[in-house]
Amino acid sequence: MTPADLSVAEAARKLAAGETTSLEITEAVLRRAAQTEAELHCYLTIDQQGALASAEDSDRRRRKGAVSALSGIPIALKDNMCTDGIETTCSSQILAGYRPPYDATVVRRLRAAGAVIVGKTNLDEFAMGSSTENSAYGPTHNPWDPGRVPGGSSGGSAAAVSAGSALAALGSDTGGSIRQPASLCGVVGFKPTYGRVSRYGLVAFASSLDQIGPITRTVEDAALIFSVIGGHDPQDATSYTGEMPELSALGSGVAGLRIGVVQEASGAGFEPDVETACRQMAERLTAAGASLEEISVPTFTVALSAYYLIAPAEASANLARFDGVRYGLREEGTHVEEMMARTRAAGFGPEVSRRILLGTYALSAGYYDAFYGQAQRVRTLLINELNAAFERVDVLILPTSPTTAFEMGAKTQDPLSMYLTDVCTIPANLAGTPAISVPIGLDRSGLPIGIQVMGRALGESVMLAVAAEIERLARFTARPPMLEAWS
């Protein structure tokens, strides 16, 4: 263990007690990155100079008594969040070299809370994917087994937190892109209620689904970072205007809580080790005082089909802005449409092109109602079913991912098989509800298993309390074997 392996809360305590400095922690994180990046490729950009300067500045301010919630803590950002003057590519050729003239709201809030920004992490191009293999700059590898994927699309962020090349990171979640990689990398991944966190400066994928959230080593850290980045932002009119939830009840346990087990999240396609681990955790929650109830969500599986119409439809509109005019790549053409068509064909990778085509088709004349309109009505059915479930139970639990980390290349030739890995995470995006993945154990191959807790809309407080209890019961302390060389 080095300072790179501390949780955010532990690091903050040590900093406050004068037992370490931000410079010491930041140097440990950069050292870990230097040791692991050749094998893992978590980062697209490491801002070594900026991070060290920011750490020294943080230590200087601390000596003068100026301390905030994340003072001196090294944090990584998924490379679809705009950073003033620091390249932001979304893992796409079409944005190669793009240096935003502003910070995203989440970046501004992290900096204001004293965080040290380590760099920008790898992702599936424009956050479209579940394995971080769709990056124009090469894939990220799973620290638990570099022959396997870290999940995606926030695979770089999850792998960095798992490997110790950041203490925590931000990801974005449109269909599971925070929770699924967190599950596959053995860390905590938290998608807040839609609208809790400003999307200003997040490069849009599907605007009615996108939400930023933390990837951390503990539930406490996830709650802490959420409290820093959350809350209304006048620059995002879709951000929620109400108060942020009270998060002081994290250690209150689950006594008296009603927990629903989603029936549809089992059976064909679910690995036995994943099912067993989740079932055992449900039993332990009962022993800890919760009552369990089987809950049926009939549209659970067909929601996946609805998602793969709605998300590409919104993406096809959002990605129209990449046209060679205002930023990024331009390929020449004799007239403007030719220039745009050539630029986009050259700049977008296959998965992005596929989703743009899919979304364009689903929105086109003659097909709109049968595909997009019908998907939106299925979305309503799902929301109604979840609302009914939350009248009977306080939270729902289910596996985060049907499988543990799969081998690199296993699903790249068959897009549909890749899409099916998102079946457990998509409902929370369609319904806008908060959800979190917590590591609970290892499968027979030594790969992490995550359990997901879904809460009611705006119900982060209870959801986090259940997640914290799961974390306490699971006592998940295993570390990626490759890190043994660096402790």
Next chain:
Amino acid sequence: MPIDIDIAHVARLARLGLTDEELSFYQRQLGVILEHAAKVQALDTTGVEPTAHPLAFVNAFREDATVAPLDRERVLEQAPLTEDGFFVVPPPLEGT
């Protein structure tokens, strides 16, 4: 059965200048994906309103005040081609 789509038309709408090989590649893949996506059509949704936005939040109003916009020079320097403070593009119509 995979769904047969007019891929060239869709690519034109999406402004994606793909080659013939790429078009047939995507046509095949999209056919399979759409066959799966078409499962939404099996559900009876009579009388069900579509959802465009997940939560019924009320509109967020802000003060109608002047704020500093992004720095013009810094915005323009990210563009592939500019002139006198404008973005430059090729002629809008073919053959002009």
